[in-house]
Amino acid sequence: MVHFSAILPSFSGKVLAAGHLRLQLLESLGHGAYGVVYRALDLNSPPSNPAYFAVKCLLKHPEESEYFCLQQREIAYHKAVCSHSNVLKLHQVIEERDFVFLLLDYCPGGDLFSAIIDYGIFKRRDDRVKRIFLQILDAVYHCHRMGIFHRDLKPENVLCSADLNEVFVSDFGLATTTRVSTAFGCGSSFYISPECVGRASQGLPFLSAVSDVWSLGVILTNMITGRNPWTIACSIEDSAFVSYSRDPDAYFRRMLPMSAAARRILLRIFTLDPTDRISLPDLRESILNADTFFLSDEEELVFELEHQLTKVGSVDITDVDRQDRFDSSESDLELVEIKPLPTAPYPEADEDASVRAVFAPSSPSAHAPSTFDDARYSSLFSMPSTYSHFESESEESEGPITPEQHAVVDTMPIPELHLAPPKAPAHEPICVDSECDITEGGLEVHILGKRKAARSWDRVVGAVHKIRVLAQ
Incomplete structure (x- = not known):
């Protein structure tokens, strides 16, 4: 390509x-x-x-x-x-x-992925998690209030100031003004919501604003744990998500090191029914009220011991051997690297005048929210009684073609934090590589073993060294 x-x-x-x-x-x-x-x-x-x-x-x-x-x-x-x-x-x-x-x-601090992995600035730092995550949340809220939904929220698309105290949402290449969407698979596989994946929902339209909230939840998980909760939020293709779907609270307690407060917040974000998902104003309040997002030293020790006893794999992100074998508590499957689903292409060209409408001059203050929680914003979180009269879906992408169903196992290692490859041109269909199978004979798992696609604006020398070590 x-x-x-x-x-x-x-x-x-x-x-x-x-x-x-x-x-x-x-x-x-x-x-x-x-x-x-x-x-x-x-x-x-x-x-x-x-x-x-x-x-x-x-x-x-x-x-x-x-x-x-x-x-x-x-x-x-x-x-x-x-x-x-x-x-x-x-x-x-x-x-x-x-x-x-x-x-x-220009953002000399690089992107949020670097802040999480290369610098480790959020480890045991509740103040930093709150400050940075709320900046991202406020930016997304502003976009929603302006009638624009990002659809590709992930750490690579959040850039950092030199001192890493400020962040900026970027890359609106997949953004839309379509409130009720049928653009299944649009986004990056780690971060898209199950309704956006579309396999389990049987192609029902979904709310763009609510899907963005799911992506924010994955980013918050990255910041707290340095890991992705699953590869893709699809019970057909991802055994970790199957485990989560069966018992969400137990999954987080067993698989990801985080506090009870963090777990409660994520459970309100990762609702399988999108109509039950937390709104951004409520999420903001929950973040502010959280006492801590991290386990205490004693709790972390207990977590690691229990993790070892169950043999449910979890590999440190800075010490990865791609050929490592991780034993499941129920089988001896060999777990090898899986390639992430590619980010979906640009949506199809819009046939109406939406671009010209957005270009029309307007006063920023006229659109600024008077309060954070308001009725006009709340309406974005409710499905209209009929959606046939809503915005044309001509700007929407069909998204990636996902693999056919295969058998899955109950437990699997939590995926390492990864970066998706660049978006493909719209005229080239997106499909999953034939090697990216989940079969009865082997389950492939994401490992941070490659340098990210060069989409960030600044990379530190130390990150290069880390990648070289991982590649050996």
Whole structure:
């Protein structure tokens, strides 16, 4: 599969004029399927206090093409919500004959995945969990109030300030204004809700806002435990999720080291019935009121001992051997690496004027919430009596094709915290590799053994060393 980013020329050294700014593009910070991001220096800034930005470089597509509509919609949605302090600021869009350049804030702290794994900043730090998670929650709440649903919330799409005290939600490539969705499989497999997976719900439409809340729950689990609770929230394909579905409270107590307060919060997020899922205002209050998210030293010792006795695998994320064998309490299955389902492609091009509507000038203050909990927001968490008259689903993606049903086992190791690969171009169907099977003969499990796809904007040297060690 050829990504558009692979055919872009190098822009290092290029100077862009952006209003009063003169931006010299420096080194590449990373690339995805559609573009390359560069660190840029404002040549007009004083040498004693240089100003840096991030510039995302994209191909310019013909106006009648599907990719042009998708690109414009992403820009429009990002513009509509970036007034919030915890949404990555999109300053300007610069167009040339063949290329489009997005001028963004530069986040030297990298992404939230690095903060969790490379820096370990949340371990036994309730204050940091609360501060950072509430910033993400507030940003998502703001997006929802503006009628925009992210659909790809994950640590890689949350960028950090240099001191790691502030975070910014980014990447609106899969965002939608469709309140009631049928875009099954849209997002990254670790983070999408069971109703978004769509297998168990028999294709029933689901609420985009409620599905975003599920993704926030997985991010919170990452921050507290450094692990993913399951590979995909589908009882057909994931034995960990099967175990959770049978007894949610017992699953968390047995499999993930966290406090009772954290467990209660996650149980309200990971409801199998999306209409019972906690709202963002209630989630915010629960986070603030939690005494701790972590086990005490004594509780952690008991947890580890019980974990060893049950032989239900759980491997430290910094000490992984891909060929390790982990014994199940009920079988001797060999557990090997599984590749994550790819992130879904861009949704189909919208046939209506939703992009132009979002571009329409509006006053940010006119949309700002007067209170955090309000009736207009609460309506996003209720399914309308009929959904046939709601927004066109023309912008929605069919999502990945998931594997056929196979037998599963009762227990499995908790997946390590992973990063999904870049989103694939929309014209290429998404399917699961034939090697990604869960069969009676073997169950494949995620291991952090590869460096993430280079979509983050800054990586530390220490992370490179870690990956090299894991690859040996």
